[in-house]
Amino acid sequence: MKKVLIIILISCNWALYSQELILSENVKQYYKLLEDINGPSTFMRRNVTDLDELTKKLEKYDSLFKIRDIDVSSHYVGYADLLAKLGKLEKSIEYYEKAFALNKMSAKAFEQRKEYFEKDTLLYNQKRKELNEKYVHHYSAREIELLIEVKEIFAMDQFARYYNTDYPKHKDCSKNILEYVDSITMIKLVDLLEKYPEYTNPLTIDPFAPWVIGRHIFTAYPEFWLTYFEPKERDALLKGNGLIPTEYARTYDRCMITSGRSKYSYYGEWDDEGKAANPDKDLVNKHRTNLGLPILEERKNTPSEFFITY
Numbered sequence: 274m275k276k277v278l279i280i281i282l283i284s285c286n287w288a289l290y291s292q293e294l295i296l297s298e299n300v301k302q303y304y305k306l307l308e309d310i311n312g313p314s315t316f317m318r319r320n321v322t323d324l325d326e327l328t329k330k331l332e333k334y335d336s337l338f339k340i341r342d343i344d345v346s347s348h349y350v351g352y353a354d355l356l357a358k359l360g361k362l363e364k365s366i367e368y369y370e371k372a373f374a375l376n377k378m379s380a381k382a383f384e385q386r387k388e389y390f391e392k393d394t395l396l397y398n399q400k401r402k403e404l405n406e407k408y409v410h411h412y413s414a415r416e417i418e419l420l421i422e423v424k425e426i427f428a429m430d431q432f433a434r435y436y437n438t439d440y441p442k443h444k445d446c447s448k449n450i451l452e453y454v455d456s457i458t459m460i461k462l463v464d465l466l467e468k469y470p471e472y473t474n475p476l477t478i479d480p481f482a483p484w485v486i487g488r489h490i491f492t493a494y495p496e497f498w499l500t501y502f503e504p505k506e507r508d509a510l511l512k513g514n515g516l517i518p519t520e521y522a523r524t525y526d527r528c529m530i531t532s533g534r535s536k537y538s539y540y541g542e543w544d545d546e547g548k549a550a551n552p553d554k555d556l557v558n559k560h561r562t563n564l565g566l567p568i569l570e571e572r573k574n575t576p577s578e579f580f581i582t583y
Contacts, residue, residue: 293563299340300513301565306337307517310351324359331355343513346371350378357389365389366400373404376412380404382480419469420478426461427482429454430489458490459497466501473509474502495528503528518564541569 296304310333334352338345353368369386372378383404390397412420433454437447465475476483491498503525509515516524522540529535530549537551538544540560544551551557558568566572 293560294507294510295563296511296518296565299342300511303337303340303343303513304518304565306333306340307348308519309333310337327355327358331359340513346375347377347514349375350382354386354389357386360392362390362393362396366396369400373407376416376478379480380408415469416478419465419472419475422461422465423476423479423482426458426476427479427486430458430486434489455490455493458486459494462490463501466505473505473515491524491528495532498524498528499532499534518566522561522564522566540564540566541572542566 310330331352334348334355337348338352349368349372353365353372356362356365356368369378369383373380373383380401384401387397387401433447433451436450440447462475466472469475472478474483474487476486491502506515506521506524510518510521515521519542523542526538526540526543529539530537530543530545536549537553538549538557539551541551541554541557543549554569561568561572
């Protein structure tokens with residue numbers, strides 16, 4: 274009976290990955306505008322100061338917000354930053370407040386934008402004081418509980434990462450410590466996914482944890498991402514609130530290949546420097562088109578891009 278159950282589970286798992294992921298035109302348009310605004314990576318953003326370029330980005334945001342049936346609240350801060358850079362301070366405050374109310378921005382994050390308000394320091398100081406006073410009641414008890422748990426995981430992860438640097442005399446122990454901490458981190462992440470099912474990735478409650486921890490764990494343990502995170506990211510991507518298509522495709526390709534589940538790249542976003550390039554380019558282009566990505570022949574290679582798996 275146990276063997277039969279294992280076979281069923283494996284079959285179901287493979288069935289999941291054989292399902293073609295096809296985004297609606299609405300969602301494709303949304304992600305296209307998002308990449309036009311931020312570039313291929315939503316983490317390493319270029320600091321734009323040219324007024325014409327800022328204005329064009331603002332127009333794209335306006336188009337982004339008009340797309341129906343997609344939650345765009347996670348982009349309020351970026352939109353407010355553009356408004357502030359263009360001197361539209363009152364309207365920028367409106368969107369900073371919206372982001373703050375939805376836990377998309379912290380009081381500390383607003384403080385870091387002081388330079389945008391050099392022409393109206395009174396407005397900045399008033400809003401900074403107001404947000405700091407509200408911060409105590411900003412998170413629900415459940416959110417605070419999750420935030421504490423994530424920060425504990427993050428602190429443990431960083432201790433293991435830098436153990437070799439902090440304690441050079443014990444560098445022989447660092448590998449064992451790292452593997453031990455990684456195993457605990459994965460157990461805790463599975464617990465968080467079960468405890469907080471409303472989150473695609475519970476780590477996102479902290480601004481740095483999903484990038485730092487995910488970068489390590491998903492690279493070292495691709496099977497872990499495929500089993501516990503890919504199904505959630507796939508569903509979020511379809512709704513327009515997950516990883517952007519390039520990040521999903523690259524993470525998927527890399528995890529499938531490095532885990533041994535696939536010999537070739539599925540989306541052509543990662544092929545181990547050509548070692549796992551899929552010879553069926555037409556099929557790859559079909560997958561890319563369904564995800565709203567440009568075909569291989571039109572794909573831009575930018576080595577400076579930052580992706581979660583690296």
